[in-house]
């Protein structure tokens with residue numbers, strides 16, 4: 375790892391000011407950034423800690439669940455409030471990586487990174503979440519812009535994520551047996567924004583909405599409604615873990631399981 | 638150079654660090670606590686797991702300054718002063734839950750966290766899922782799972798360590 379200076383601001387305004395330096399980089403749990411720095415894939419001069427900004431915590435209203443950016447995966451996974459309002463979200467958080475990663479990794483870090491195989495992007499997209507930052511609110515539909523690419527401007531900090539509470543939802547992931555990242559993960563939701571299906575792990579451009587499945591499920595919300603709808607292999611990821619055709623097939627299988635799980 | 642102050646295995650430690658200094662480097666190189674291992678470069682193996690403020694985390698994926706002021710427990714801090722092993726260490730010994738021993742410090746630290754956070758019971762599946770972040774090249778995991786199940790009642794004051802079946 376190259377060396378760097380560090381800073382621990384205690385309010386968002388100070389953090390934003392520090393991140394005005396193009397060579398500064400925020401850190402939350404560090405569960406992605408530290409491995410990246412070890413590989414010398416990034417060379418910040420200053421690393422700015424976001425965990426002292428008071429951005430951790432969960433607020434539930436009758437219609438929304440809002441999760442502060444530096445809330446850890448374990449906090450979401452074990453929150454009785456989240457389990458009651460959006461059980462699929464607690465379930466998703468409890469299946470990110472492993473226990474040690476979940477103690478430190480955060481929702482803000484995950485969404486900022488937008489790894490094409492990460493779990494949270496599928497929840498944000500399927501539930502129609504709003505990403506709140508230090509300067510604006512971004513709809514999930516506008517936020518995800520391809521793998522490792524988001525609508526965030528340089529130095530922009532995610533402060534919270536607001537999820538509308540769905541009528542029903544489920545997340546099913548087929549994890550890579552070594553890394554636990556999603557080979558394919560499908561988040562299905564029926565809620566105020568209609569039926570939305572988001573797929574992570576599979577697409578070359580990261581998380582995407584599966585509109586063919588959404589249309590079928592809007593007419594008939596059952597696993598049977600997806601029978602005969604084969605996901606095309608075009609645009610699917612292919613690597614040593616599986617071909618594009620394999621992933622396309624997994625999308626079909628996992629989506630049906632997710633719909634069945636949503637009930 | 639910046640200073641970081643930790644309480645490690647009950648003792649205060651103040652060390653100079655760089656921005657890039659990892660917690661595991663402080664433990665091994667500065668404090669001589671080489672029981673905490675480094676088995677990978679990718680944050681996947683769990684050999685480096687220690688407790689920071691009671692939570693089992695990867696010390697190779699934590700910068701020392703991120704945990705300034707914290708209380709850290711390593712494998713060296715588990716046994717009593719008279720050498721009596723922690724129930725989890727005793728269970729690993731009784732159940733032959735190690736071979737080369739490289740993964741063992743991380744396994745034991747993760748296992749203790751797993752048992753502590755499951756006061757109402759711990760199924761075999763929960764133990765296996767709970768060890769997703771700890772890789773062992775030797776044992777095939779079965780005896781590790783048995784040892785953790787055997788340590789559960791001891792740690793929760795509901796029994797003594799059952800002898801392993803021969």
Ligand SMILES: Cc1cc2nc3c(=O)[nH]c(=O)nc-3n(C[C@H](O)[C@H](O)[C@H](O)COP(=O)(O)OP(=O)(O)OC[C@H]3O[C@@H](n4cnc5c(N)ncnc54)[C@H](O)[C@@H]3O)c2cc1C
Pocket residue numbers: 399400401402403404405406407408409424443444469470471472475478479480481482483484486487489491492493494530531532533553554555556679680681
């Ligand atoms: C072994 C292992 C297994 C994993 N398995 C999974 C898995 O199965 N599924 C999964 O989804 N993830 C997985 N992860 C990733 C994990 O969930 C990370 O915690 C997460 O992706 C990043 O969160 P973080 O808080 O650690 O972010 P950091 O590593 O601190 O930061 C990640 C990136 O986001 C930026 N950033 C951080 N916070 C903010 C913010 N609030 N606003 C703007 N930018 C910010 C940083 O500058 C950096 O570029 C795994 C990680 C490891 C090490």
Ligand code: FES
Pocket residue numbers: 674675676677678679680681682683684685686695696697698
């Ligand atoms: S050394 Fe492998 S996870 Fe820390």
Ligand code: FES
Pocket residue numbers: 734735736737738739740741772773774775776
């Ligand atoms: S005992 Fe050798 S790696 Fe686990």
